[in-house]
Amino acid sequence: MSGPSSMRTPLERVRGLGSAHTGTGDFWRQRLTAVAMTLLIVPVIVVVIMLIGRNHAGAAQILGSIPIAIILLLFIVASTWHMKIGMQVVFEDYIHNEKLKIACVMANNFFCVAVALASIYAILKLSSGV
Amino acid sequence: MALSIVHRATGVALYFGTLLLAWWLIAAASGPTAYANVQAFTGSAIGRLIVFGYTWALMHHLCSGIRHFVWDLGYGFKANEREALTWGALVAGIVLTVLVWIIAYAVGGGR
Numbered sequence: 001m002s003g004p005s006s007m008r009t010p011l012e013r014v015r016g017l018g019s020a021h022t023g024t025g026d027f028w029r030q031r032l033t034a035v036a037m038t039l040l041i042v043p044v045i046v047v048v049i050m051l052i053g054r055n056h057a058g059a060a061q062i063l064g065s066i067p068i069a070i071i072l073l074l075f076i077v078a079s080t081w082h083m084k085i086g087m088q089v090v091f092e093d094y095i096h097n098e099k100l101k102i103a104c105v106m107a108n109n110f111f112c113v114a115v116a117l118a119s120i121y122a123i124l125k126l127s128s129g130v
Numbered sequence: 131m132a133l134s135i136v137h138r139a140t141g142v143a144l145y146f147g148t149l150l151l152a153w154w155l156i157a158a159a160s161g162p163t164a165y166a167n168v169q170a171f172t173g174s175a176i177g178r179l180i181v182f183g184y185t186w187a188l189m190h191h192l193c194s195g196i197r198h199f200v201w202d203l204g205y206g207f208k209a210n211e212r213e214a215l216t217w218g219a220l221v222a223g224i225v226l227t228v229l230v231w232i233i234a235y236a237v238g239g240g241r
Contacts (some may be wrong), residue, residue: 033193034133041192052238056165059158072155083145090138113204119152122159 026085033082040098047071072123080116084108095106133216137194140187147184185230190223 006013017022047068051059062068087108095101154172158206194218197215200206206215 031199034199035180038192040198049230049234049237052234054151056162057156059165063155063158079148083141083148086138086141088146090142115148115152122152122155126155126157 026088030082030085033078033085036078037075037082040071040078043071044075058110060126063123064129066127069123069127073120074121078115080112080119083111087112133194133220137191137198140191140194144184144191145188147180147187150180176181182227182231186223186227189226189230190219193219193222193226 018026048060050062054062063072088105091104091108092100095104154168157168172181197206197219200215206212
């Protein structure tokens with residue numbers, strides 16, 4: 001398929017290898033989201049501390065403010081993406097039954113997308129003030 | 131030291147801990163009753179313990195992750211450097227957790 005006379009480039013021959021069959025894409029995105037969260041962690045903790053002890057009206061007002069909503073949206077996207085990749089690696093390392101592994105990886109995707117969209121929807125709703 | 135498994139374990143804990151964050155945001159978007167339920171939970175003894183554990187898992191995973199950045203950049207592979215990075219991450223994770231809670235109590239405790 002890819003012998004000495006192959007016209008495929010070296011890059012094309014290695015693309016899509018690895019246990020997830022996606023090459024180094026996940027490796028890169030894991031680190032990209034990690035760096036993003038390292039930068040976002042201080043503002044996120046500040047937001048959480050600002051909310052301690054406040055009632056619903058106070059919390060909703062803070063969460064609906066534009067800079068805070070943007071910080072939280074960025075953090076949610078980075079964290080749910082990061083945890084999707086991380087848990088997939090855990091499944092690929094420990095589950096050796098192929099069908100069970102695929103089912104777990106699928107469930108992992110559903111879980112992470114559901115958590116991400118539910119959180120994003122909540123923030124957008126708070127921002128629009130309805 | 132076998133701390134890489136702790137990095138993974140805290141990662142898995144944070145994975146499920148995210149449900150708490152999502153619940154809190156959804157409750158804030160839903161209304162006062164739902165939000166009061168979250169506050170009742172996070173204010174209870176078991177709730178505080180879970181949030182404290184979540185804080186430690188987050189801080190440890192962060193510090194341990196920074197250790198991985200150092201390795202990704204090609205530094206810190208000597209035996210004594212590996213030991214120092216590992217112990218540094220462990221201690222920094224605990225210190226940051228305590229620090230965050232002290233600040234949280236100092237700022238939010240009076241409200």
